[in-house]
Amino acid sequence: MQRMAATSGRLWVDDLMASCLQVVGEGIAGGGFCQIGPWRVPGAFDTRAARRYNASLLRTPRRSEREEATIRNAKPNRTRRTITLILGTLLSLLFLWLAFRQVHLREVWDALRQANPWLVGAALGAFLATQGVKAARWKALFYPEHTARRFGKLLRVIYIGQMVNAALPARLGEIARAYLLARIEAISAAYALGTVVLEKALDSLMLLLVVLVTSIFMPFPSWVKGSSLVVSGGMVALLAAMTVLSRWEGRLPAWVVRVAGPDSWLGRMGVMAALQRAALSLRPLKSLRMNLILWGWSAGNWALMILTNLLAFWAFGLRLPWTAAPLLLAILNIGIIVPSSPGRIGVFHYLCVLTLGLYGVDPALALACGIVLHALVYVPIFVLGAYFLWRENYDWSRLAELAALENP
Known part of the structure; x- marks a missing residue:
């Protein structure tokens, strides 16, 4: 993997250096600063050349035949994925046993038959609406080029990524959708992946807010609070760091140049250019208006997901506390x-039984509700994800392989 990455980086780092030298060569002697990518660097460079270099950061560098051959011939780490899949399957069987051990299948079936189909349909509609909100938020994350991103295309890529997430271990779907959008829209994969990271940071903070606000009205189990802090803490810190970096207008710090500059081994692999491309995804954080839009879409997304659960409860006649x-x-x-x-x-179903059990819900009824909720979430993801993957004329095995290569 490292040899492939090094080869891939060396193949187009010459082009990157040539672009930098061209910008420097077109500079005009004098003082001041010039905007290169997301940072200002010393030197009065020609404005036209700087703009041309900035625009090049948004484009995916053209791969040579040699690089394409390297990617085609490279094999992902199948052993690790196989071990993860085996471990996950064993854990799923364990959680299925935990979910079904205290219930009679006849009682579960009776509860499923008595579910209100209209409310189940309304819950499905609420879930589908969350996908539209996610696509609208992802579009806003490409500010100020967000008008060039197509809502329908983003929605299709989101479904494909969620299908990959559901079907493969290690949550490769997030990388897969960034890679796929980069290929479809002809933009940098690092730029697309940066927007996905920012999206996950926003969702992590929303998760933390939901836990903190809800725990005021109901004592949460200690493991829920602890787990939410573990899951959200790192991403919240990342979001704070990204916000600070987005507003920083100074020079590139010396340690960044030393660690990832052109003369370092990271620089020779193209890491500096990738960081510059990814940093373009921080631009929405510099705009108060876009911050409000992003937080509005995030709040709407979580509100619709909560509504999906609520409608599913009502479909089974459960009138539980909010x-x-x-x-x-x-x-x-x-x-x-x-x-x-x-x-x-298994995991999804047992967590439903465990959570609803805190409110005194019968295990058979809680399991039936979990089965319906699971179907409401994953059936549309697999059906629509597979359809959109076919619409994009992209091979499933190829997408999974390339996603694994991006996350070796």
């Missing part, structure tokens, strides 16, 4: 860190 829906949502999101089989079978 804290039940956000609590279940928080626990299901925390449960993502548990390895499982494709579709989170």
Whole structure:
């Protein structure tokens, strides 16, 4: 993997250096600063040349035949993925046993038959609406080029990424959708991945807010609070750092140049250029208006997910305290860190039984509700994800392989 990455970086680092030298060569003697990528650097460079270099950061560098051959011939780390899949399958079987051990299948079936189909349909509509909100937020994350991003294309890529997440271990779907959008829209993969990281940081902070607000009205189990802090803490710190970096207008610090500059081994692999491309995703954080839009879409996304849970409860005649829906949502999101089989079978169902049990819900009824919620979430993801993957004329095995290569 390292040899492939090094080869890949060396193949186009010459082009990057040539662009930098061209910008420097077109500079005009004098003082002041010039905007190169997300930073200002010393020297009065020609404005036209600087703009041309900045624009080049948004484009995916053209690969040579040699590089394409290297990617085609490289094999992902299949052993690690196989071990993760086996471990996840064993854990799924364990959680399935935990979910079904205290219930009679006849009682579960009776509860499923009595579910209100209209409310189940409304819950499905609420879930589908969350996908539209996610696409709108992702579009805003490309500010100020957000008008060039197409809502329908982003929505299709989100479904494809979620399908990859559900079907493969290690949450490769986030990398897969960034890679796929970069290929479809002809933009930098590092830039697209930077928007995904920012999106996950926003969701992590929303998860933390949901847990903190809900815990005021209902004592949460200690493991829920602790797990939410572990899941959200790192991403919240990352979001804070990204916000600070987005507003920093000074020079590139010397340690960055030393660690990832052109003369370092990271620089020779193209890391500096990738960081510059990824840093373009921080630009929305510099705009108060875009911050409000992003937080508005994030709040709407989580509100719709809570509504999905609430409608599912009502479909089974469950009139629970309002804290039940956000609590279940928080626990299901925390449960993502548990390895499982494709579709989170077993883990999802047991967490539903465990959470609703805190409110005194019968295990058979809680399991039936979990089965319906699981179907509402994963059936659309697999069906629409597979359809959109076919629409984009992209091979599944190829997408999974390239996603694994990006996350060796």
